[in-house]
Amino acid sequence: MDEEFVDFSRSQPAVAEGAEGDRQFGEEGARLTYGSYLRVEQLLSQQVPETSPPAHDELLFIVIHQAYELWFKQLLHELEAARNAMDEGRLWWARHLLRRVGTIEDVLVHQIDILETMTPQDFLEFRHRLAPASGFQSVQFRELEFLSGHKDPGFLQRFKGLSAEERARLDRRLAEPTLWDAFVGVLARAGLPTGDDAEVSASLVTVARDRGTYGDIWELAEVLLEHDEQQAAWRARHVTMVERQIGTKSGTGGSSGAPYLRSRLPMRFYPLLWEMRGAL
Ligand code: HEM
Ligand SMILES: N[C@@H](CC(=O)c1ccccc1NC=O)C(=O)O
Numbered sequence: 001m002d003e004e005f006v007d008f009s010r011s012q013p014a015v016a017e018g019a020e021g022d023r024q025f026g027e028e029g030a031r032l033t034y035g036s037y038l039r040v041e042q043l044l045s046q047q048v049p050e051t052s053p054p055a056h057d058e059l060l061f062i063v064i065h066q067a068y069e070l071w072f073k074q075l076l077h078e079l080e081a082a083r084n085a086m087d088e089g090r091l092w093w094a095r096h097l098l099r100r101v102g103t104i105e106d107v108l109v110h111q112i113d114i115l116e117t118m119t120p121q122d123f124l125e126f127r128h129r130l131a132p133a134s135g136f137q138s139v140q141f142r143e144l145e146f147l148s149g150h151k152d153p154g155f156l157q158r159f160k161g162l163s164a165e166e167r168a169r170l171d172r173r174l175a176e177p178t179l180w181d182a183f184v185g186v187l188a189r190a191g192l193p194t195g196d197d198a199e200v201s202a203s204l205v206t207v208a209r210d211r212g213t214y215g216d217i218w219e220l221a222e223v224l225l226e227h228d229e230q231q232a233a234w235r236a237r238h239v240t241m242v243e244r245q246i247g248t249k250s251g252t253g254g255s256s257g258a259p260y261l262r263s264r265l266p267m268r269f270y271p272l273l274w275e276m277r278g279a280l
Contacts, residue, residue: 046066047059047062047063047066048062049062049126050126050129050130051125051126051129054126055122055125055126056122056125057118057122057123057125057126058125058126060114060115060117060118061115061118061123061126064111064114064115065135067111068108068111068138069138069140071104071107071108072138072140072141072143072144073140074104075101075104075105075144076140076143076144076147078097078098078100078101078104079097079098079101079144079147079148079179080147081093081097082094082097082098082101082179082182083147083177083178083179083181083182084182085097086179086182086183086185086186086220087177087182087185089186089189091186091216091217091219091220092216094182094220095216095219095220095223098220098223098224098226098227099223101223101227102223102226102227102230105227105230105231105233105234106230108230108234109230109233109234109237112234112237112238112241115241116241116244118245120244120245120246120247123245123246127246127252130252131252131253132160132252132253132254133252133253134251134252134253134254134255135253136158136251136253136255137159137160137161137253139159139162139166139169139170142155142159142170142173143169143170143173144231145269146170146173146174146178147173147176147178147179148178148179148180148227148228148231148269149178149179149180149181149269149270150267150269151173151174151178153174156170156171156174179224179227179269180224180269180270183220183221183224184200186217186220187200187203187204187207187217190214190217192206192207197272200272201272201275201276201279204221204272204273204276205276205279205280207221208221208276208280209280221273224269224270224273225270225273225274227269228268228269228270228273228274231269232265232267232268235261235264235265235267236265238261239258239261239262239265242257242258242261243258246258
């Protein structure tokens with residue numbers, strides 16, 4: 001073995017005694033490896049093309065979407081923790097996690113560049129196999145919207161083919177407090193009025209003008225705005241990619257395609273954070 005490598009396996013018997021050493025073994029005493037820890041075999045068996053023989057670009061299409069879903073999982077984990085931290089008054093931790101969210105969202109926006117290396121004619125080689133599936137059916141994407149603060153139960157009716165578990169997850173997201181609810185709670189606990197939108201707006205102006213007193217809350221408002229800006233950026237990039245790939249065609253999910261997506265572009269999670277800028 002090269003000098004640069006420490007051979008942990010040879011030192012195993014010495015450290016294996018006692019509780020400390022036992023942690024180096026997996027459940028059945030098998031030694032942990034990269035592949036077993038990260039379930040690489042299982043992960044790499046999950047990219048199954050619909051076309052046969054597979055269209056060249058279908059693997060890229062599947063991998064990109066799976067990468068999105070993995071990051072969506074991580075975002076839900078962080079956003080849920082950030083909401084709970086705000087509820088508990090741990091504002092530093094909430095801001096820390098929301099900064100991470102913004103960094104992940106940078107990656108999500110830029111992943112679109114990779115998909116745009118696919119030409120529309122190469123997409124057409126497998127697009128016909130995709131209907132009626134579409135990104136419209138991404139449960140985690142909708143969970144992210146609900147948790148962030150945009151709860152539109154209309155999507156539940158339009159969802160087809162949800163498992164009972166997926167439906168329960170969406171119902172839970174619709175019922176639980178959002179990041180915005182938690183943020184308004186932070187304002188209220190700082191003694192600022194939050195009775196209705198007008199009061200919240202006035203409180204946001206107070207926070208913005210007196211950062212000496214409300215610096216932590218200002219910083220929190222900024223990372224929430226960043227989260228909102230990033231989702232808007234993703235939507236804007238997604239729709240231009242869609243126009244580039246399918247032009248004026250309707251979507252596999254049954255919508256008008258780009259016009260439907262354009263109609264959703266003005267959506268904001270935190271309109272009051274944007275409006276406040278006009279009042280400064
Ligand atoms: C070639 C690439 C893509 C094309 C042509 C495309 C096209 C479309 C179209 C036309 C819709 C409207 C629903 C329908 O099908 O009728 C849609 C929705 C959606 N797509 Fe894509 N998409 C692409 C890639 C992606 C990727 C990589 C993601 C990442 C997860 C994604 C996520 C979504 C989501 C979440 C929606 C629902 C948006 C909403 O309701 O606001 N799409 N897409
Ligand atoms: N809706 C897209 C197809 C598509 O992009 C798609 C299909 C299945 C699963 C996810 C998809 N991604 C985003 O909509 C289209 O109309 O071409």
